[in-house]
Amino acid sequence: MKEVKYRFSPNISPKTIKVIKAIDAGLNLLYKSRAKKVDVKEITVTQFAHIGDLLLTLPGLKRLKATSNLKVKLVVNSQNYAIAKRLNYIDEVYVADAPWFARGPQKSYWNFIKQLRKIKSDVIFDIRGDLRNNVFLKFFTRKKALVGYGVGGGGALLNEEFDFVYQGHASEFTTPIFKYLGLPESTNAAHWHEDDVPFDPLPDDNLPLNFVAVHLGAGAQSRRWTIPNFIQVIKGIALSTPVCVMGVAQDASPEELEIISSIPNVINLVGKYSLLQSISVVKRSTAFVGLESGFSHITGMLKKKAFVLFSGTSDINVWKPCSFYENQITLLQKRVPCDMGTGCGKFFCDDNICLKNIQPAEVIDLVNDYLRELRSESLIAS
Known part of the structure; x- marks a missing residue:
């Protein structure tokens, strides 16, 4: 059993942390053999969180598409779909609204599960490292392998658990997937261009030259x-x-x-x-x-x-x-x-x-x- 150095937000209660660790202990007893060799032709990256989290993921996604021959798919929440559907380095976009990331009263676990059931991929890579993400992706999606982080719990559910770099920048959360897939060494910045951010022209361009x-x-x-x-x-x-x-x-x-x-x-x-x-x-x-x-x-x-x-x-x-x-x-x-x-x-x-x-x-x-x-x-x- 791999020793986990957990990563929790300081506002999570000690009681909740105890529950997560207890669940993890049980999962480690149930799921002892996890490694799985998969022939990967397509990969799905899940980013259920907010717009800032998605944006920090984009350079890694661009690099993934640029350095592989894989079909690259992305899972985002409804609010981020407007940007995600316009990314020319993403082949397919799914929408899944995780209730724990919802801002506002509209939270539906049943709807979330129905959205997850539409996801099909050789490999699913969740970059968050959250127990809830790992549980729902494990049991409600169709995939050959689930990979990601166990720092928030649920590492036993992963076929490959990546080492987490503590205090590392969020834009580098995608880094372990390149080694997992056997892709050439590179950097996110080497593949990123400012025009990779989608935009629409203004209907009435009255902006000053400099502002x-x-x-x-x-x-x-x-x-x-x-x-x-x-x-x-x-x-x-x-x-x-x-x-x-x-x-x-x-x-x-x-x-x-x-x-x-x-x-x-x-x-x-x-x-x-x-x-x-x-x-x-x-x-x-x-x-x-x-x-x-x-x-x-x-x-x-x-x-x-x-x-x-x-x-x-x-x-x-x-x-x-x-x-x-x-x-x-x-x-x-x-x-x-x-x-x-x-x-x-x-x-x-x-x-x-x-x-x-x-x-x-x-x-x-x-x-x-x-x-x-x-x-x-x-x-x-x-």
Whole structure:
């Protein structure tokens, strides 16, 4: 039996961890012989989690397609389907909505099982390392082999359990599959191009030649900054450079959006465009300012300069946006006792001091210094 060094979010209760370890002990008694030789012609990668998790997986998927002759399939949740179906290095996309990753009241285990029953593959590779993922993929999908990680439990259900690199960046979670498949050595970055991120053109292209994109939102309440702080930043940047403000209507109140719209040199795009159209906005921008969110990861994948306000809820070493050149991503993070060094794991926080400690003036100075440097090098118009 392989000794497991478990990886759990700090907000998981000790009782839950005991239950997972007890289940693991039972599974190890039941599933002692797991290795399985498979003739692989197709592989399915499962990524049930949120948009940021999917985006960090994309360079590995591109490399997998580029270095093999395999049919590469992908499983995502409904919210990520709009991006996944447009990936030209993915041959087929399945949708499966894992209830434990759902944001909102709509959670159906029965529907999830029906979605899983449609999946058929030689090999299924789950990159999460979660007991629930491993259990449901083991018993409700059609495959010859299931491979992945056991760090969250359920390693005994895998035909091949990969070694997990602790504190390793999430974009490298796909790395063990290349050795498993006997593929040539390479790197994700060697195969990645900014145009590998799908986008839709804007229906009305009225954007300035040079501008800073500011995105107001984040998926979790604990990762959000106050809109008054954002308004200060927008005003500070807009004194010298046009600003396009992005997000969804729920990110700010009508009164706050009205204030944003009234700021000179600012274009309010909140709620105006689809996800894929909004990617076009970032693609056109000179720089991006935002929170620890899907759009910060999109900016990283587009190889754009980004200033990211990072909370204390997740491990910055693991979950920071991808960068492809020096100083591409500027991370602003204030360490606080409750971040536990690896992130507290909270989705809701009554007093998210990790973000409250980031001051608007600090953000304004960093962005404006960068823009001044570009102007001095004549890379953008004055």
